[in-house]
Amino acid sequence: MSVRFQLTDDQRALKAGVRELLERRFGREAVRRAVDTPGRLDRELWRALGDAGFFALRLPERAGGVGLGLAEAVLVFEEAGRALLPGPLVATHLAAGTVPGAAGGETVVTAVDGELVEWLDEADTVLGDAQAALPLRSLDPLTPLHRVPDARGVAAADPVAVLLTAAEQLGTAVRVGELAVQHARTREQFGQPIGAFQAVKHLCADLLARTEIARVAVYAAAVTADPADIAAARLLADEAAVRGARDCLQVHGGMGFTWEADVHLHLKRAWVRARRGGGGTESEELLAARLAA
Template sequence: MHFQLTEEQRALRDGTRELLTGRFGREALRAAVDADAPRLDRELWRELAEAGLFALCLPEADGGVGLGLPDAVVVFEEVGRALVPGPLVATFLAAGEVPGAATGETVVTSPYNGLLPWRDAADVVRGAADGAGPLASADPLTPLHQVTGAGPVPWRAGLLYAAEQLGSAGRTLDMAVQHAREREQFGRPIGTFQAVKHLCADMLARVELARAAVYAAAVTGDPVEVAAARLLADEAAVRGARDCLQVHGGMGFTWEADVHLHLKRAWVRAELGGGARSAEELLAGAL
């Protein structure tokens, strides 16, 4: 069987990456990080909506793009790669149900795994969210509130967070390989040293395994397969960022480097996506 992306999906991926590179490249990312407080860029939000991000899976008869969940996973992989901030998953899932969500006029957030991201910036909060109190977030671009009374993470939300994790893991792999090629020690690139080679090879193996699992879960829609994809994608993102830090050495731990931003976002996404324990319990129950 053929499991490669179709020509249309590759074009969708490349177009999304081009859009995000131009609209939310490194300069915009660093400006957002260095701001006094996280702020949702409404103009960027509407541009993403105009590109069809939130209406991607809505039927064409309802003003949507008419694509499927596998296509959405391809797009959210690119979103994760670029570290785009905001409650993208919740707004995407609300399209077609909350007026204005699909067009970017309404920003929607939902509590996932006891955490409510971007509460103060959202126009609509969906789902039970009692006792919301501010919570210090590891990620400077994901403000959080802790809530009670929220139900389990919907499998589609978990899948889209896994896709974002996959994109982040792919980006840190690219960053590590590029640095290993350019940085020299003892008169040669550090990528020629066996320890660095092993780090990069392990990162690649985790990314490709996670990609296969995430893409497969998007096709089947099986909650058990989604749980497995979440675990693999979380591991690829978190361990990949840590290994990327090791490849960069001391400079990787500085505020000026972008590696720590991927690690911090990966930590937060792992919890928003449902957390490892719930995924492990679901898999154990299936076995």
């Protein structure tokens, strides 16, 4: 028996609408401006996201939200990852309905995640104890970090936060795949596009395969909301994002890590996201426990 999972017309329209919004409000020039002013969050953009329902997506309509579900949130966060959208998106989304102003984008909410806190200086509300947090040099110029020394009693990561991070990682994998193919088609060596060479073909094919496997896992987890499915999706999405960005870097050659290209920004964001709660060993241990049960 085979099962086919297809997005509904409304879901495809939502995904396309979010992509259009982000391309208009946070295109490549805006990304570059943000890189040039690290640590500063664009409040106007944040309110625009709130007006579009980004943070209130899963709130019921009677509470002033959009009234959609986890599957739709995953599609939206996939597009955010693809666009390199900065800010504590997951924390603010999860705080909608409990922290005043979060749903509409008037309040920026961040949360202590293990030993790390993203965007601490720009946040209006911090969930968790970050009083002793110290600035930490971040690999990603679009994600300022603080570290909470001697963090103890760290609670298990919220499964929804883990899944939305996986969706962002999926968006990164999608985007670096697009960049790799575009470069392989246009960059020429020895009188022909580099995409004609077998080594480059294999890199692009592997990148696509990992992305599509991660997509299936992330979408399925959004439907089941099962913790084990979410853990598996996170592992696959982290791998697709990090290894995909590395492969994209290989396709671009030495220029991929220069400031002229965006590839290294995607790789650095994927590295930082992979450190969030629910990634790596945490997901592996959850899956191992489920298999042993």
